[in-house]
Amino acid sequence: MANLKVQFGSITMKNPLVMASGTFGFGKEYGQLYDIERLGGIATKGLTLEKRSGNTGMRIWETPSGILNSVGLENPGVEAFIKEELPYLNNLNVVKLVNIGGKTLQDYVDAIAMVSKEKADMIELNISCPNVKEGGMAFGITADSTRRIVRAARNATQLPLVVKLSPNAEDIVKAAVVCQEEGADGITLINTVKAMAIDIDKRKSIFDNMYAGLSGPAIKPIALRMVHEVCKNVSIPVMGVGGITTWKDVVEFIMVGATCVQIGTANFIKSTIPLDILEGLEAYMVQEGINSLEEIRGII
Amino acid sequence: MANLKVQFGSITMKNPLVMASGTFGFGKEYGQLYDIERLGGIATKGLTLEKRSGNTGMRIWETPSGILNSVGLENPGVEAFIKEELPYLNNLNVVKLVNIGGKTLQDYVDAIAMVSKEKADMIELNISCPNVKEGGMAFGITADSTRRIVRAARNATQLPLVVKLSPNAEDIVKAAVVCQEEGADGITLINTVKAMAIDIDKRKSIFDNMYAGLSGPAIKPIALRMVHEVCKNVSIPVMGVGGITTWKDVVEFIMVGATCVQIGTANFIKSTIPLDILEGLEAYMVQEGINSLEEIRGII
Amino acid sequence: MAKIISNREIAPDTYLMAVQGKYSGKMGQFYMLRSWRFYPLLSRPISIHDINDDSISFLYRVAGEGTVLLSQLKTGDELHLEGPFGNGFPELKGKVAIVGGGIGAAPLYYAAKALGSSSEVENLDIYLGFREEPLRLEAFEALANKVRVQLGGNVTELVNPNSYDYIITCGPEAMMEALYKKSVGSSAKVYVSIERHMACGIGACLVCTCETKSGNKKVCKDGPVFLGEEVYHG
Amino acid sequence: MAKIISNREIAPDTYLMAVQGKYSGKMGQFYMLRSWRFYPLLSRPISIHDINDDSISFLYRVAGEGTVLLSQLKTGDELHLEGPFGNGFPELKGKVAIVGGGIGAAPLYYAAKALGSSSEVENLDIYLGFREEPLRLEAFEALANKVRVQLGGNVTELVNPNSYDYIITCGPEAMMEALYKKSVGSSAKVYVSIERHMACGIGACLVCTCETKSGNKKVCKDGPVFLGEEVYHG
Ligand SMILES: Cc1cc2nc3c(=O)[nH]c(=O)nc-3n(C[C@H](O)[C@H](O)[C@H](O)COP(=O)(O)OP(=O)(O)OC[C@H]3O[C@@H](n4cnc5c(N)ncnc54)[C@H](O)[C@@H]3O)c2cc1C
Ligand SMILES: Cc1cc2nc3c(=O)[nH]c(=O)nc-3n(C[C@H](O)[C@H](O)[C@H](O)COP(=O)(O)OP(=O)(O)OC[C@H]3O[C@@H](n4cnc5c(N)ncnc54)[C@H](O)[C@@H]3O)c2cc1C
Ligand SMILES: Cc1cc2nc3c(=O)[nH]c(=O)nc-3n(C[C@H](O)[C@H](O)[C@H](O)COP(=O)(O)O)c2cc1C
């Protein structure tokens, strides 16, 4: 029988499927539709120290094989999360990634410190959200600012720290190397690509915030390339994300070196798509005589 | 009646539709299918000083709403182009952009100098091809190397010089500003996005050259954002390109500030798609009472 | 995958589609529909128009790419649907009016059926406004004594809020807002059904926000039905 | 847009589709087909299987997304097609063999029809190899005296190159290469029909390269038909 187990640094996951931040809430909603304990892991909606109400105006726009979102990190704040959402997650036998964003370095540090007192499996440091003017992605653009924020985050927590990088970074490989140098336990990439849509009738951007983040199958070829480039240049494990929709996509990301993958936009295609992917992945491994994904990881 | 005429620096075009380099050969093939003098302009396949036979192996792969290409600048070389292809183009009443790529700075300069002795309307300096290991895109990544190549090209020609930038540039706005500072007459963006596809059966990249260039509707939201960012920061005219498939796409690019647009991958959807776009554009202008595209250019 | 029983164009660009199977759902709830695989990416939210023992039906207007694809479905073709989602209209009592505008009539048929058969409802009146052609008029007329139709113009003008305890409405925002404004100070509480572009449809992605008096609400989960005063405040 | 006359599954996953209209084309040429708007992005190259006064037909195997969509077309549905493209098979004379493997038989029917009715062709033999089930066998048998079929195994074994002046072949690369190798030193010149993924289909984009003895060739324009010695050199 195929064994889907993967080892992400010190963390063992029963399979490589992690639900991507912002597409899976805090698990509850999908948990009402199917048995989400079959998943490898869940990344929470991006949290900030203080509650945020997110962006005004249109927040979603469909593009060819993709979507643009401009949620703008709406979230209840770390404290409310810990009180109201974490208990549900902690009752689940899945790996929990707490995704943290922020405006200032201090915000990040404080939020991480708070979460680190709780039972959570990993911190996913989001320095790549293109939807918030005041920060988030700004940290992920240059190698210097990446270093600053990762160093501060590293000092703020004993939990495994995964840094979620931006495809909008000046140099994605350099950014990843910096994360490794600063002691990150892993890397998640990619977040959404900064992009835009126009309402030609109103003669305006669709989004109040002007730009938004592109995700979905449209960006898969870009994500795959970035994951490959990064995996060739760091030794810490990588979570591949961007447009993954089928089990074949998962195999591709593993072959370019990802240790596990995240499913984001595809959740919107069909709520139980992760189960279809798991089934396909298992059938593939059986057919190819692959006992562990280790055998094909990074072979390209 | 709607007037589709546009002024790109010193060059007047009868409409804003330019066929993108590499997707339209040297015009002949499409010229056999429809009256290509109805187009605003044609950018030639990328030329290099010496003949190139391009990349080996698979050169095209379909992705969700996009294609990856790995042609690798196959071309007959500037001399053969001037002898065998330019005469046909020069017989056409369209604006001709001669797209030039190269390995070394000297190659670029020599190729540009040769073309500049001929009758051509513009040089399109391609510093953004992701499909050639030895150069091309390398020049388009950092602001410094962009400055060096644009300066050299500017000194090598009296023809209007348009620089085609890479979406893979570290900072697309900075790159554009550098082009303007160095005396470029305009900017074309974007070229294809560096990306990848996997053959999971062979456990290899689809492409001998590992990575390839993503184009088509998938990248339109990214292209639109980059064109908007650049137009807000330079005063020289911009040709918007990336996934344009319908007249609405054209209107979007004009609204974010493009002076004209290029149609690439869409030519593969339907050979006469530029005529459909022109028709739609005219109908739109009539309906909206727009006399000149100037009225909506850059209003976002 | 469910099978299409029928899919008929009952008015220009407006289709009534019946789908085989046993489905649950309250009035005002919706399903996420797709008859395609990956393109277009998102499923389309469509309200429950009616539910019978072995079928569910949807009434929809062709708006763009997705509804064009739905409209091309033929008997026997397959449809993927998930639901029921959303809060739906609340159980009501006393004198109730239903006010629909255009394709906004879609969820109101199932609502009229439920309210019409409720012993708590003393009186049910239905007001429907259409630009040109009424939708499902006979079906509505079978459910209430008073069904008034306005073709062109403003259906809200026909409604006297003081005659009702509750008004439930679905239609263009401008119509719903006008109706709510008209009801302020009257005896009627107004429930409106709000539309937003959706991705997950279940409350996980936060893209379908409606700003209300009590903060951001998710139309897919906290809605689509809200009290008029919550939405049209300020 | 052209209209589908018929689209029948004549063998497992293999369809014969007739399209209404007056079409031109030589044997071995192809059309670029699409029955969808923008997704998938590229059109699919399919060979001319037959042309009659008021129709063109295609024989195709369902391979992936695009051919699945083609296979779903029903009588009266619309198809966009551009062509004819490619060089096609040359006019031949003397003794000619046609050798097809699997769906490679598709362009060979039209070729057999043309060659069979050519006064320059003295003799025409047809060899067809299939894994399990023969395609269009009766149709082929109406065009030549000798039609030999191999089910499973290797059709090339049936062919004696020295009996022919020309052999034209379409099928799996391995089969065509084997046939060419077998013909080296014989009396027969072998023409092969090559497949490559295509974008423009007309020679403008350079993605369909076939490396030949005389350099890079475009399969869509310089081909799809090449001399065996050009392709299987070295
Ligand atoms: C809760 C709810 C119930 C609905 N019930 C019905 C119904 O019963 N009958 C009916 O005809 N319509 C209904 N609608 C509207 C229907 O969802 C849209 O008309 C449909 O999604 C348009 O899709 P399209 O692909 O045809 O149009 P496009 O404009 O091509 O759609 C592009 C994108 O925008 C979204 N979108 C476009 N218009 C709307 C809209 N008005 N509301 C939400 N998303 C939109 C689509 O879902 C898609 O993601 C309902 C909407 C909601 C939110
Ligand atoms: C000149 C020529 C003539 C052809 N004639 C026929 C014919 O008469 N009957 C027939 O059944 N098939 C024919 N083929 C093959 C046919 O084009 C492919 O089977 C078809 O494109 C597969 O598309 P798909 O979407 O079903 O498969 P997918 O694998 O989903 O296609 C993905 C992409 O790969 C391309 N592709 C996949 N396989 C091939 C292939 N073998 N050749 C070229 N492109 C491919 C597709 O065009 C598409 O762009 C011909 C190919 C060429 C080049
Ligand atoms: C609606 C939406 C909300 C998202 N919110 C977050 C977030 O809060 N934090 C974060 O790190 N990434 C966020 N993302 C990015 C995703 O986690 C993922 O990196 C991206 O969508 C690419 O993957 P996909 O193509 O599979 O969706 C969000 C994406 C979407 C579509």
Ligand SMILES: Cc1cc2nc3c(=O)[nH]c(=O)nc-3n(C[C@H](O)[C@H](O)[C@H](O)COP(=O)(O)O)c2cc1C
């Ligand atoms: C097959 C192919 C070949 C290309 N060759 C070149 C080239 O030689 N020089 C160049 O500057 N751009 C080249 N491009 C990039 C296009 O000109 C264009 O910038 C890009 O494809 C994005 O536009 P699109 O999405 O409309 O195709 C090529 C693109 C394709 C698809």
Ligand code: FES
């Ligand atoms: S559509 Fe996802 S929260 Fe409403």
Ligand code: FES
């Ligand atoms: S497919 Fe474009 S050159 Fe052959």
